Amino acid sequence: MININELKFDQQGLIPAIVVDADSNKVLTLAYMNEESLKITMEKGLTCFYSRSRQELWLKGETSGNYQHVVSITADCDGDALTVRVRKDGPACHKGTDSCFTNELFVGEEPDGFDINSLYKLLVGRKETLPEGSYTTYLFQKGLDKILKKVGEENTEVIIAAKSNDKPETIYEIADLVYHVMVLMVEMGISVEDIKKELASRHVIDHKVKQEKMV
Numbered sequence: 355m356i357n358i359n360e361l362k363f364d365q366q367g368l369i370p371a372i373v374v375d376a377d378s379n380k381v382l383t384l385a386y387m388n389e390e391s392l393k394i395t396m397e398k399g400l401t402c403f404y405s406r407s408r409q410e411l412w413l414k415g416e417t418s419g420n421y422q423h424v425v426s427i428t429a430d431c432d433g434d435a436l437t438v439r440v441r442k443d444g445p446a447c448h449k450g451t452d453s454c455f456t457n458e459l460f461v462g463e464e465p466d467g468f469d470i471n472s473l474y475k476l477l478v479g480r481k482e483t484l485p486e487g488s489y490t491t492y493l494f495q496k497g498l499d500k501i502l503k504k505v506g507e508e509n510t511e512v513i514i515a516a517k518s519n520d521k522p523e524t525i526y527e528i529a530d531l532v533y534h535v536m537v538l539m540v541e542m543g544i545s546v547e548d549i550k551k552e553l554a555s556r557h558v559i560d561h562k563v564k565q566e567k568m569v
Contacts, residue, residue: 358389362434368404369436373446375453376425376439377547378471382446383454385414387436392427399424401438420444452478452545470546473533477540493537501541504534 363369368386375382385403387395391411394402401414401422415421422440429436447454480490493501508531515523539545 356429356433358392360433361392361429361436362432363389364434366406368406369434371401371403371436371438373401373422373438373440375446375547376441377550380453380471381455382422382440382442382452392436395424395438396427401440415443418444418448420446422446470536474536474540474546477536481540490537493534494541498538498541501534501538505531505538508534 361369367388369388369392371385371387373382373385374380385401386406387402388404388411391402391404394411394413398413401424403412403414404410405412421443422438423442425439425441427436427438445452447456477490480488481494484491484494493504508527511527512524512531515527539549
């Protein structure tokens, strides 16, 4: 464990802080702190930065309500940069996006492995750009009622496939249902992290109930 005195602030008295989502490990933003804002961050447990353009401190979320609750702060090997792991109350970017890093500059030949977060990111991109000819674009353009209708239809298909004890068909239909539910999530501004937090809270409750029964 190091202390603030061991950090290396630059000539302007600043140190870069890379803010990372504690649950998804997604990079949210790059900001700067001075010694005072870092102390405030540690005291309040909320990110506080120094604005180089306004030349003043700013507590993230003070005006928007999108606070970032600090989980940990770690310095790099040279002590001249920080990573700040947070759990956020809303979008990290002032433009309303989940992360400030949304503009791809280069994509290598080896694609990222598929996961739920990458699918969610893809769907968010579809909603923002609405590419012509995309089924996802069609759903977003039709709106909530159409999306809800598709969720209901796919839910029924899952039940029919499972009732027939057809495992491959059930997998296929569950995949369709998951896709349409995630379109619904994007439409309503519900993130994957929101669902994970809800499930985690239920796990804690279930654990307590089991303990009580054992007693």
